Amino acid sequence: MSGSTVTLNNLMIETHLSEIAEDNGRFIQLGSGAVWERWSCDADHGSGPCHEPLLTQGQAATLVGQPVVFCLDSPAMAPIKVTVLGAEFGFQLSELYHLSDVVAEFRKAQD
Incomplete structure (x- = not known):
């Protein structure tokens, strides 16, 4: 009995996921920066499902308006750790932040 191997085409997978995200995501803008939201929170933080947009660190x-390598000082909700598939580096551990925490950080930077 011979085994078969499966080869993942990372670029194809990332492109397909990006297309899905663009079809289902929402456009979020703060100040002069804008991003596509790909995920939303389904957790219950005490008042039913959250449904708040989740954003990657980048x-x-x-x-x-900060460098890509930064962290939120004191998020109200703990970041969600996920594994993200990227074209350049493959699978990497990342964090997703609730939009309300990012907005709070943006407002703090404006003061």
């Missing part, structure tokens, strides 16, 4: 940095 997206949050773009909206807040």
Whole structure:
């Protein structure tokens, strides 16, 4: 019995996921930065499902106007750790932030 191997085409997968995100995502803008939201929170934080947009570290940095490598000082809700598939580096651990935390960070930077 011979085994078969499956080869993943990372670029094809990322392109398809991007197309799905563009079809289903929402356009979010703060200040002069704008991003596509790809995920939303389904967790219950005490008042039913949240449904708030979730943003990657890079997206949050773009909206807040900070370098890509940054973290929110004191988010109201804990970031969600996820594994993201990227074309250049493959699978990487990342964090998703609630939009309300990113907006709070943006407002703090404006003061």
